[in-house]
Amino acid sequence: MKKNTSGPRFKALLEEAKITTTGFAAFWDTEAQNIHNWYTRGVPAYRMEEVARILSVNSHWLKTGEGPQDLAPLRVVDESGNTFNAQAIRGIYTVIEPVDVELPFYKETAKAPGSYKTHVVEDPNQSIRLPRSHLDALEVNPRDAICTHMIGNSMGEKIEDGSTLAIDRGLTQIIDGEIYAIEHDGMLRIKYLHRMPGNALRLRSHNKAEYPDEIFRAEQIEDQNIRILGWVFWWSTLNKRRPSVPFL
Incomplete structure (x- = not known):
């Protein structure tokens, strides 16, 4: 090459x-x-x-x-x-670029009906569109970008439950303090990641009061099938309620 x-x-x-x-x-x-x-x-x-x-x-x-x-x-x-x-x-011609990029949607789902064992797979019935400029500004290859939903409040006040996330699968190298999506034995998790001595890994939640740090040794990472899906580069949160208008 x-x-x-x-x-x-x-x-x-x-x-x-x-x-x-x-x-x-x-x-x-x-x-x-x-x-x-x-x-x-x-x-x-x-x-x-x-x-x-x-x-x-x-x-x-x-x-x-x-x-x-x-x-x-x-x-x-x-x-x-x-x-x-x-x-x-x-003469001089212009290439017209699409304004938006359609990203595939991934979610945690049961491996089989009624099973408690899950995995993270693409949902062919869903997709998310993002402005291409968002990806270009962060040098994210559109082919590497996927979306998912935040589940739970472990990243609360930073990324609320139900938020839509965009993930760059082209960046799986751990940069301390950045937010990543990981698959932990089939479970989808969104965490701050930090490298530790001995190839260990620390998972940190934004909501540290309810979710203390987790540290996994190298052998635990392998045994528990912890896999980094990619760097979380965008998220969006819809307000959970519409404010009432006074004096009506």
Whole structure:
């Protein structure tokens, strides 16, 4: 697999076209800093084809520096069978991006009817739509994003019971103090995670008064099938009641 070294070429293309990072960021509805990060990190793989089309270059060349820089001619055929160069007809063309991303919904459910044993699986009858700009701002690949519901009040006052969550399955490395979704022997749990000596793991609730810290040794993590599903990057809470209007 070829290494992504697109950063310097991407920067040079923007400078050649006199496009600022702010201007390019506005097109994607994201922050200029995210675009500036591409100068060193490279254009994200899931954006490579789209960015290459917009800048009218070959995506393989943009990624690796190999092969021809220019795009292969885009041909269109009319009803009479005549072939035309689409770029020549359209001039500078724009790729229209979807505003929202539809994310699959996962939930904890019984493995079999009447069973107390559960697992976390996709519910094909549900999905959640989020603005693509939310994902782009945090550099979340849409293919890695899933949603679920918060169950219980262990994260109360931070994430209320019933809140909808979005999870980045592309980030499972533990960063101390961040919120993650985990599957604990088939049970869906949302916790702050902290690494501990000896490959141990500490689970911390926001509602620490009712839910004290839990520490699992490395062998317990394996024995109890504790698996990190991903980093929780978004949540939404609906107010549980509508306030009454006085003097009516």
